[in-house]
Amino acid sequence: MLVLSGTIGAGKTSLTSLLAEHLHKPAFYESVDDNKILPLFYKDPQKYAFLLQIYFLNKRLDSIKAANADRESVMDRSIFEDSLLFHLNADLGRATNTEVDIYDSLLRNMMQELPEATYRKNPDLLIHINISFETMLERIKKRGRSYEQIANDPSLYDYYKELDQRYTDWYANYDKSPKMQINGDALDFVEDSAARQQVLQLIDEKIATL
Numbered sequence: 499m500l501v502l503s504g505t506i507g508a509g510k511t512s513l514t515s516l517l518a519e520h521l522h523k524p525a526f527y528e529s530v531d532d533n534k535i536l537p538l539f540y541k542d543p544q545k546y547a548f549l550l551q552i553y554f555l556n557k558r559l560d561s562i563k564a565a566n567a568d569r570e571s572v573m574d575r576s577i578f579e580d581s582l583l584f585h586l587n588a589d590l591g592r593a594t595n596t597e598v599d600i601y602d603s604l605l606r607n608m609m610q611e612l613p614e615a616t617y618r619k620n621p622d623l624l625i626h627i628n629i630s631f632e633t634m635l636e637r638i639k640k641r642g643r644s645y646e647q648i649a650n651d652p653s654l655y656d657y658y659k660e661l662d663q664r665y666t667d668w669y670a671n672y673d674k675s676p677k678m679q680i681n682g683d684a685l686d687f688v689e690d691s692a693a694r695q696q697v698l699q700l701i702d703e704k705i706a707t708l
């Protein structure tokens with residue numbers, strides 16, 4: 499299982515389709531636009547933070563189970579980033595210590611590898627698309643999902659800034675599988691076909707070492 503990661507607007511969904519097509523492997527997406535809880539969460543984070551995480555956890559376990567038929571299937575987001583986001587929200591007072599404890603132990607339980615299991619739940623390779631804070635803000639604006647706009651809610655600026663910082667630390671400390679980073683500022687794999695080829699080649703080279 500190849501798993502994409504990266505902050506909001508990094509290009510996870512786009513690279514998932516490019517990579518799956520390139521490898522002739524199935525892609526697994528977490529659909530954002532039909533997530534009914536996400537807009538509620540942005541409107542009232544304190545009320546919906548925990549429910550949103552339970553929703554994501556459940557969905558991502560579904561995807562992991564489905565993706566496991568193939569070592570090179572591609573997933574558009576890792577379950578670990580949900581935990582990063584939840585801890586950020588908890589530190590902002592949007593979840594209680596009890597909710598955090600329950601979430602953490604549920605995640606650990608779900609992701610524990612059992613010796614008799616027929617498949618692994620952790621990635622075979624984690625691919626992190628690294629974009630700068632400025633690029634993240636540009637992408638959020640360009641894509642225009644209303645609940646993500648700083649113009650509608652100025653407090654989101656600090657939220658995104660903190661998220662950006664936590665992603666850097668999270669990737670540096672990630673140790674659940676082999677990992678690699680793509681420079682998403684320098685290599686615009688959506689708009690630029692030469693950059694796209696370069697990114698796919700970098701990933702091919704990494705897969706060959708696994």
Ligand SMILES: Nc1ncnc2c1ncn2[C@@H]1O[C@H](COP(=O)(O)OP(=O)(O)OP(=O)(O)O)[C@@H](O)[C@H]1O
Binds near residue numbers: 583646
């Ligand atoms: N676990 C979570 N907790 C809180 N918000 C989340 C969580 N997961 C996703 N989100 C929110 O859902 C939205 C979509 O996030 P995500 O990064 O998965 O997709 P994306 O922005 O479409 O990514 P990309 O452009 O890289 O494909 C963002 O507003 C993000 O903050």
